[in-house]
Structure formats: structure tokens, C-alpha cells
Amino acid sequence: MSDLLDPDLFGQASIAFDLDGTLVDTAPDLVRALNATIQPDGLTPVPVDDLRALVGRGAQALLERAYAQQGRVLSPDATPDLVARFIDIYQADIAAHSRVFPQVETTLARLQRAGATLSVCTNKPSVLSDLLIAEFKLTGYFARIIGPDRTTAKKPAADHVHTALGTGHRRAAMVGDSAPDVDAARAARVPSIVLSYGYSEAPAGSLGADRLLHDFGDIPGALADIWRA
Ligand SMILES: O=C(O)COP(=O)(O)O
Numbered sequence: 001m002s003d004l005l006d007p008d009l010f011g012q013a014s015i016a017f018d019l020d021g022t023l024v025d026t027a028p029d030l031v032r033a034l035n036a037t038i039q040p041d042g043l044t045p046v047p048v049d050d051l052r053a054l055v056g057r058g059a060q061a062l063l064e065r066a067y068a069q070q071g072r073v074l075s076p077d078a079t080p081d082l083v084a085r086f087i088d089i090y091q092a093d094i095a096a097h098s099r100v101f102p103q104v105e106t107t108l109a110r111l112q113r114a115g116a117t118l119s120v121c122t123n124k125p126s127v128l129s130d131l132l133i134a135e136f137k138l139t140g141y142f143a144r145i146i147g148p149d150r151t152t153a154k155k156p157a158a159d160h161v162h163t164a165l166g167t168g169h170r171r172a173a174m175v176g177d178s179a180p181d182v183d184a185a186r187a188a189r190v191p192s193i194v195l196s197y198g199y200s201e202a203p204a205g206s207l208g209a210d211r212l213l214h215d216f217g218d219i220p221g222a223l224a225d226i227w228r229a
């Protein structure tokens with residue numbers, strides 16, 4: 001495989017990436033922080049394998065879903081404190097056991113070298129996203145890191161994808177792992193790629209993305225196919 005991507009194709013492209021389950025395998029630290037947050041409230045620990053059904057719609061949804069899974073209702077009054085507690089615990093050791101997925105860094109570097117604008121479009125709060133990306137020394141790859149608090153409406157809303165992509169590009173794409181990513185891309189009228197290893201509640205192949213990939217390194221080839229079609 002040639003390392004050089006066609007600058008005519010990629011040089012005018014803007015590509016938005018989801019974070020949890022797409023760029024970084026954050027499940028071990030998310031589940032540790034989640035369990036430390038909910039156990040004092042009498043809930044039983046969530047196994048890491050159950051996390052894929054809970055992640056993808058932000059920190060508050062993560063907690064609400066964990067409560068619902070155990071037949072408990074998270075009262076609106078208690079929610080802000082609980083979200084704050086979760087964020088504190090998670091932030092304190094955000095990258096203890098999380099890992100960047102294989103091929104992410106080399107692929108981002110190839111896309112960047114070809115002139116593509118790269119961004120992050122995540123439902124993870126921006127303060128956590130900035131920190132996590134910095135911990136793994138990936139900040140320099142991204143023109144923008146857009147959490148739900150840096151746009152008018154979060155994924156699956158089109159606005160989130162538009163804010164991440166910016167303006168002035170001729171080609172665009174959204175790369176993610178779950179329904180909010182594909183639905184936001186569709187709403188923004190942008191092609192989507194889904195990585196099968198992520199945290200989708202539904203089977204990744206059923207989400208309706210333009211391409212389903214098993215390896216992050218296959219993204220440039222898939223984008224070239226999509227954009228040349
Ligand atoms: O924090 C979440 O729930 C989801 O984050 P993501 O959008 O990067 O997958």
C-alpha cells in the first residue's frame with residue numbers, strides 16, 4: 001500500500017471522527033468511573049461488556065441508562081450532582097487503561113499529510129475529550145475538537161457534524177461506531193463509515209453506514225471509493 005494519498009482527493013476534504021469506540025478504546029476507564037459513581041447509590045457494578053449499550057449519547061445518558069438497566073430511575077434533581085461526580089472521577093485518571101485503537105495514529109498522519117482537515121465530533125463533554133486526546137498526544141492532528149457543549153445540537157443532530165467539519169471543503173465524511181454517528185451524518189448529508197470494533201448497541205452492520213470497516217487503516221481506501229463513486 002502506497003503511503004501517499006491523492007492530494008487532489010484528500011487535500012480538499014474534511015473528515016470528522018467520533019472519539020469513544022472509534023479513535024480510543026475508553027471502555028475500561030469509563031466503566032471504572034461509572035461504577036465508582038453509582039455504587040455508593042446502591043447499584044451493582046456494570047460489567048465492561050455491558051458498556052457498549054450505554055455509551056454514545058453523552059455522560060448524562062450513560063448514567064441514566066445504567067440506572068435504567070437496574071430498574072432504577074435517576075431523578076432529575078440528583079442528575080447534575082451525579083454527572084459532576086462521574087466527570088470528576090473519570091477526569092482524575094482518564095487514560096489509565098484506555099488505548100488508542102490500532103492504526104489510528106498512522107492513518108491520521110497519512111490523511112493529514114495529504115492535506116485533509118481532521119476534526120473530532122463527540123458526545124463526550126469537551127473538557128474530557130480535550131484531556132483524553134492530549135493524553136495520547138493526538139491533539140495536533142485535529143483542527144477542532146467538538147464536544148456536545150461546543151455546538152448547538154449534539155449527535156444525532158446535523159449541526160454537530162457541520163460544526164466539526166467547518167466550511168470550505170469539497171468532500172466530507174463522518175467516521176464513527178454507533179447510531180448517533182450514522183444518523184448525524186445522514187442528517188448532515190455526509191457519507192459515513194462505521195468501525196465494527198466500537199460500542200454500538202445495535203450490530204454495526206445494521207446502522208446503515210456507507211461502509212463498515214474492521215480496521216481503521218482501511219479508512220483512506222474506503223473514502224477514496226466513496227468520493228470517486
Ligand atoms: O461519551 C459518550 O457517550 C459518547 O462519546 P462518542 O460520541 O465519542 O462515542
Ligand SMILES: [Mg+2]
Binds near residue numbers: 018020022056
Ligand atoms: Mg462512539
